Amino acid sequence: MTTGYNFAYLNEQTKRMIRRALLKAVAIPGYQVPFASREMPMPYGWGTGGVQVTASILTPEDTLKVIDQGADDTTNAVSIRKFFVRTAGIATTEETAKASIIQTRHRVPETALSENQILVYQVPIPEPLRFLEPRETETRKMHALEEYGIMHVKLYEDIARHGHIATSYAYPAKVNGRYVFDPSPIPKFDNPKLDNCAALQLFGAGREKRIYALPPYTEVKSLDFEDHPFSVQKWDEPCALCGSRDTYLDEIILDDKGKRMFVCSDTDHCRKARGEEAA
């Protein structure tokens, strides 16, 4: 652990400010709370929002797991985990069940989460209406007045062009019957896992300076049409490593002659399924 820094890098006033934003976010599920995002020692887009949220809720007794695209050994995950080991000296793990805080980008772990866990998302664009209505003043008003018809315009457009809802990630959902939110770039495969989840889920967007949250057991309903109901991705073959048929699979290109394989994107879950010990 590096000395000379406050515990978990951020100073106490900053943590307090972020915790206040977090409390407000938990009180109003799905509402985007503005916060004074700080410069972090990593570039925007690398998870500065998630890192600030994690830093604010971290205690010395916590065990941290960091994943990027479901994997523990990718660059982003490794560097964020190292960052907290250096600045907070906390224990880390690759096992979902053993972690008390999981910071993620792109995936929700396949293993069901418990009430004692917190899932922290790194969010690039918190505003689901952004690409339909670029004015922030207008989108805030639309959230306030619950004018979400335009979200369905996007889904309509998908069906008109592709014959089905082709939005496959950052799939908009309605939280607790009120706010439409962007669940960050997780695949829509993971949307059902957000619904009625036992763990607290926190979302931090560093560049956009927004925090939002899903308290445990909150209803999250993915938007859809009556005659085109929400559905998740399916694969024709099982995971090439563990044989699982109910997990999210990544396609891996093996050579330049068209060989490929599909494997679980959640490395920890895949390893468990094969009966191997964590690395």
Added chain:
Amino acid sequence: MTGPLLAADNISKFYDGRVACDKVSFELWPGEVLAVVGESGSGKTTLLKCLSMQIALSSGRVLYSLRDGRMESLADLSEAERRFLMRTDWGFVHQDPREGLRMGVSAGANVGERLMAVGERHYGRIRDTALDWLDRVEIAGDRIDDSPRHYSGGMRQRLQIARNLVTAPRLVFMDEPTGGLDVSVQARLLDLLRGLVRSLGLSVIIVTHDLAVARLLSTRILVMQQGKVIETGLTDQVLEDPQAPYTQLLVSSVLQV
């Protein structure tokens, strides 16, 4: 319906002390088409924006008869009620269709947007309604998935009209709907508009500098000059026998072919 649909009561609008609209009062009755004519800068568009609550009034009030029969001052409605009114009970046809259309999405989505905004969640029904409306504004059904970017000016304008009428509004504001179109396209559009207004029993407030448009569409006319209403009456009466000197000038300066 026993009273007027909309009543303007002494509306004034000043821009930085300059008068744009000066104590305008009138009543619009259900099914009536009112034309506001006058030269550029006479306050026509400002009046339209004031009536549709796009800009705040300096003084006066606009009363509107809501669907439940109450006559309310628009300024007293909450913003949520006003916005709801705008996307259900009202339509707004802009001169430039790009302002009124969502250019990034297909024609079908443009027509369907208002339906989805009021809670329609059945793709098939939305599409059927959109097809029906495209047909009514004479756009071929196979263009439903095209972007309005690939439409001609006249088609865009007709699409904008369909998009506005899909929720069966009672009042439609039109700001120079035929401006920027060539004469033959104008004639077709006017024909179409006239048919729709009659068959749907719409009330319309139409701003135009083109007296021919006013004559073809409107039942009553309001002539404006420098922010004031200088003459008002039945369209045919005013255009046949203008009383105010300015109206006489306006009528006599129409080009004859």
